[in-house]
Amino acid sequence: MASSPLKTICIYGAGALGGAIAAKLATGLGEQVTVSVVARGAHLEAIRAQGLRLWEAGADRPLVARMTATDNAAELPPQDLVITGLKGHQLTAAAPGIAGLLHSGTRVAMILNGVPWWYFHRDRQSGHAERQIEELDPNGELWRRIGPERVIGCVAYQGAEVINPGEVELSNNGRFILGEPSGENSVDIEAIATLLREAGVNISISPRIRDEIWSKLMGNAAFNPISALTRALMSDIMQNPALAAMVGDVMNEVKAVAESLGARIAISVEERLERSRQIGPVRTSTLQDLLAGKPLEITPLVGAVVSLAKLTGISTPTSATILALVTQLDRENMRAAE
Incomplete structure (x- = not known):
């Protein structure tokens, strides 16, 4: 591979997905790049002590990656590339730390799962270009500190879970889709995709990243909150006729909102439901967070769907009901964790 312009890479939020990418970059690229991670708690201490251990699907031994690990991004120099593995509701608090890594x-x-804070930046599809979404970016912190012009969108189809501190397990051989908000096939996105492929990450580039965001969200907006409300695995949800019907209702609502904003969803709801029936006993990230006593990712997955539906005049009664229920669940879960 020709020498890459990307020499320093920080994974900010090295949990399940972020940790998997960090481990692949550190083990797959050797001295080509300097990889660092921002993590916290027992996970951070384990990475420092024994490296980041990654179990790929079907592997009989883990990859073991050693790298600089910190909970204070200010200890790191400016980076050529920052990859965030944080959920949408965690980004605002991390904005100052991410901003300090930028040159x-x-x-x-x-x-990110769900509607991202930068969604309308350079958007030619919706008629709402450069509109900021307050509930996803309170007070415009991310827009101001990081800047939507720096962002490259990424949609992940990768089952992953932190099974022990410092140890990540992948449930499948997943894939990641990158896209510039403008739809351009830029020099930057080509360089990033090439580097990640060299590290063994399955990467494609989309000229319509918003289509990919909504296609993934059809599943997340349904399965994530329903799994938290019921504590059910995805396979169990689909085996319950009433819950499977509710999943279909949410998918239809998400698809309608997406199309009202100019997105094109290639797959039908019926096809998506059929694919969902093939998914095994997967525990969604929202259910993982609920069981761990962590705040739930609600606004990007459900809240933004409901608010954008109001913007475009689309009715979303099932999503609105689920939003009310999962919001109260989150409050009770946080109260119990205090």
Whole structure:
């Protein structure tokens, strides 16, 4: 591979997905790049003590990656690339730390489920270009500190879970989709995709990243909150006729909102439901967070769907009901964790 312009890479939020990418970069690229991670708690201490251990699907031994690990991004120099593995509701608090890692040319690839804070930046599909979404970016902190012009969108189809501190397990051989908000096939996105492929990450580039965001969200907006409310695995949800019907209702609502904003969803709800029936006993990230006593990712997955539906005049009664229920569940879960 020709020498990459990306020499320093920080994974900010090295949990399940972020940790998996960090481990692959550190083990797959050797001295080509300097990889660092921002993590916290027992997970951070384990990474420092024994490295980050990654079990790929079907592997009989883990990859073991050693790298600089910290809970204070200010200890790190400016980076050529920052990859965030944080959930949408965690980003605002991390904005100052991420901002401190930026130099004039730094790009920030954000692995996010749901509607991202930068959604309308350079958007030619919706008629709402440069509109900011307050509930996803309170007081415009991310827009101001990081800047939507730095962002590269990333949609992940990768089952992953932190099974022990410092140890990540992948449930499948997943894939990641990158896209510039403008739809351009830029020099930056090509360089990032090439580097990640060299590290063994399955990467594609989409000129319509918003289509990919909504296609993934059809599943997340349904399965994530329903799994938290019921504590059920995805396979159990689909085996319950009433819950499977509710999943279909949410998918239809999400698809309608997406299309009202100019997105094109290639797959039908019926096809998506059929694919969902093939998914095994997967525990969604929201259910993982609930069981761990962590705040739930609600606004990017459900809240933004409901608010954007109001913006475009789409009715979303099932999503609105689920939003009310899972919001109260989150409050009770946080109260119990205090």
